[in-house]
Amino acid sequence: MTALWMGIALLGFVTGTFAQGAPPSPVTATTRIEPHSATIGDTVTYTVAVTHAPNFKINPPSPFPHFEKFEFLDQGEKTKQLPDGNVTDEFIFQFRAMEVGYYNIPEVPVHFTAPHPDDPSRSIPGEIQAPKAVVEVRSVLFKDGDPKDIRDIKPIVGAAPPWRRYALYALAGLVGLMFLYFIGRKFFAKPPHRERKPTPVVREPHEVALEELDALAAKQLIEQERCREHHFELSEIFRRYLGALYSVPALDWTTEEIMQNLLMRKNFPEELGQRALEILHRTDWVKFANEESEASVCMENVQAIRRFVEDTVPRRDLSTSHKSPSAAM
Numbered sequence: 001m002t003a004l005w006m007g008i009a010l011l012g013f014v015t016g017t018f019a020q021g022a023p024p025s026p027v028t029a030t031t032r033i034e035p036h037s038a039t040i041g042d043t044v045t046y047t048v049a050v051t052h053a054p055n056f057k058i059n060p061p062s063p064f065p066h067f068e069k070f071e072f073l074d075q076g077e078k079t080k081q082l083p084d085g086n087v088t089d090e091f092i093f094q095f096r097a098m099e100v101g102y103y104n105i106p107e108v109p110v111h112f113t114a115p116h117p118d119d120p121s122r123s124i125p126g127e128i129q130a131p132k133a134v135v136e137v138r139s140v141l142f143k144d145g146d147p148k149d150i151r152d153i154k155p156i157v158g159a160a161p162p163w164r165r166y167a168l169y170a171l172a173g174l175v176g177l178m179f180l181y182f183i184g185r186k187f188f189a190k191p192p193h194r195e196r197k198p199t200p201v202v203r204e205p206h207e208v209a210l211e212e213l214d215a216l217a218a219k220q221l222i223e224q225e226r227c228r229e230h231h232f233e234l235s236e237i238f239r240r241y242l243g244a245l246y247s248v249p250a251l252d253w254t255t256e257e258i259m260q261n262l263l264m265r266k267n268f269p270e271e272l273g274q275r276a277l278e279i280l281h282r283t284d285w286v287k288f289a290n291e292e293s294e295a296s297v298c299m300e301n302v303q304a305i306r307r308f309v310e311d312t313v314p315r316r317d318l319s320t321s322h323k324s325p326s327a328a329m
Contacts, residue, residue, distance in 0.1 A: 027052045029110050029130040038097045039140045043073065046093045048130045050110055051086055057123075058089050059111045061130060066105045070095035074254070076288035092288075097137040105133040205244035206313045212237045213306055227298045228287060235283040238305050242276065245312060255280040272312070279304050 032047040046067070050058050064072065073094040080088040107129040116122040216237065221230035236251065242258060243250035246265075250258050259277050262268055282301050 026114070027056060027058075027112060027126065027128050029128050031105075031108070031130045031133045033105065033133040033135050036134065037136045037138065039138050040097055040100065041140070042097050042137075044070065044095045044097055044135055044137075046095065046105070046133065048091045048108060048110065049088055050091075050112075050128070050130075051082070051088045052112065053114075054085065054087050055115055055120075056087075057113045060091050061108045061110045063093060063105065063108045066103075066108070067093075067095050069099045069101065069103070071098050073252075074288075078288075097135075100137050100139050102136050103134070105135065107132055204314070205241055206309050208244070209237060209241040209309045210306070212240075213302065213309075217302070222295050222298045225295070227295065228289065230298055231283050231286040231301070234301060234305065235280075235287060238279060238283065238308075241309060255284060275304075275308055279308060 028051045030049045030051075032045075032049065034045045034047075035042070038044050046063060048061050048063070052058060060077065073096055075091070075093045078090040078092065080090070082088060110128050110130055112126050112128070113123040114126055116124050213234075216230070216233050219230075221227070221233075239250035239258075242248065242262075246262060248258060248261050253261075255277070258280065259273060262276065263270075263273050279301065282304070286297065286301065
């Protein structure tokens, strides 16, 4: 009887049609898009959540064709175990809003494989459609609402006094006063003492990075078991440091794009590139992990970044004032 029920259910969600009153599908999909109303430059998160039996295998969906007007930033996955024994897989995609418009995101197919009702050792393919979603991208000029303070033209009034003549008299008097002022300043006034403006202090990238690491440690996020939140800030500190040190948009690029750019440079140390790649992967793993990481892992990543910054500090020779080979290129 169980095999017959599963056969009917599998046939229903593979073909996309269910008879009225049939048992619910063993695979369901929902979509979520946040925020629903964004402005140019905002990050839009599109999530597809698929709930299924634990012996089903879900393939990640591909919503990219429907986000052509957006810039792809990142993606990740999360798995949740439900009290009824089912499993929910969440596929998270992050995009940056680039063009104003009202976007209807159509249904996105989600492919999966399920055990055969008659022979569990075999599997059969299936497909389910993730529901539609809507997002509106507005201009930053109207972020606080459309302007409502435009007033109509005032009614016509009677003839005014000859203000133009008065304005000419006032302008002539002002010109005469200015002429007298400049004559008196030229012959009688002492030249003002010019104060020397202080030269602005330019801070080195390593100074900024080490200060940001100290500020992050002062928040005590690791002690509060908020390792994922800690690693989002830690990753941005490290990416800002790489961007300032090597002149690359590290905050906007993926890990692979950053390393491809650095490794293509002449005389870039391979050992330094491997360390940077390992740090980027480790911080990304903690950011998108399903569970909070241990405090020891968080501390190791902090120390790894601090050592990387200290090892890439420009070394200056006191006699020649040139950077050493270990400095950033």
